[in-house]
Amino acid sequence: MKPLNEMSVSFLSCSSNEAFGRSAVAAFIAQLDPTIDELSDIKTAVSEAVTNCIVHAYRNTIGIVYINCKIYDTGKITIRIQDKGCGIEDIAQAMQPLFTTADDERAGLGFAVMESFMDKLKVTSKPGHGTCVTMHKTIQRRPVTILKGKTAE
């Protein structure tokens, strides 16, 4: 399936960029006319993934966070968030709710939030090379004519 539109953005893993990452995705998917709830779910999931890159992948270092986002005319949204950080040894363990390796008051809910706020979540990782999180969500479509700039009667 060919995407309707696609964007990529990369930025340094500074915590001040967490708001930028989720806002960039939100601004891009706005053209699909999501509801406030859908937008809020996606922003939260992106924020969790970006925070993981900053807190875990590039812990005590600064690296680059890569986001790629594709939208389809079916209302499907695919977001890929990638880093070249430390990687995850045991993905199943990392995805357990309440599991965390950070001491900085982390709730250990990052993956649990991504899983429940999005339709589908896939995590691949190679220790020493980095992690890639791919999330999908299909939002309710209003008539496609809106996308083409016409008003729906």
Next chain:
Amino acid sequence: MSVRLILKEAEMTAILSGEIDHHSAREIREAIDEAASKVKPKVLTLDFSAVQFMDSSGVGLVMGRCKLMQIWAGRVIIANLPPKIEKIVSLAGLNQLCSIVKEVKDNEAIE
């Protein structure tokens, strides 16, 4: 993101506003902890009415304040949760850790 602290007798209210993420949680935590550790209030109310966004860092923030308040047998109340933040709060089960109330604003209570 900002936090405004109000102290009334043995009760402290932290009025949070803006977006709560890993970046902003730190300054909120520092502001609350500095004041609370001095005063040791019986109740710490976290007012979320002006919060626009919150991810699991906000959950960590609430959990951490509950832990702090337990040191002197105080408790935490979550007040005025906007609907879009309710989802993450219930996912995290914060209702088992502190009470969640829909609170009327001070000036409304007088009327």
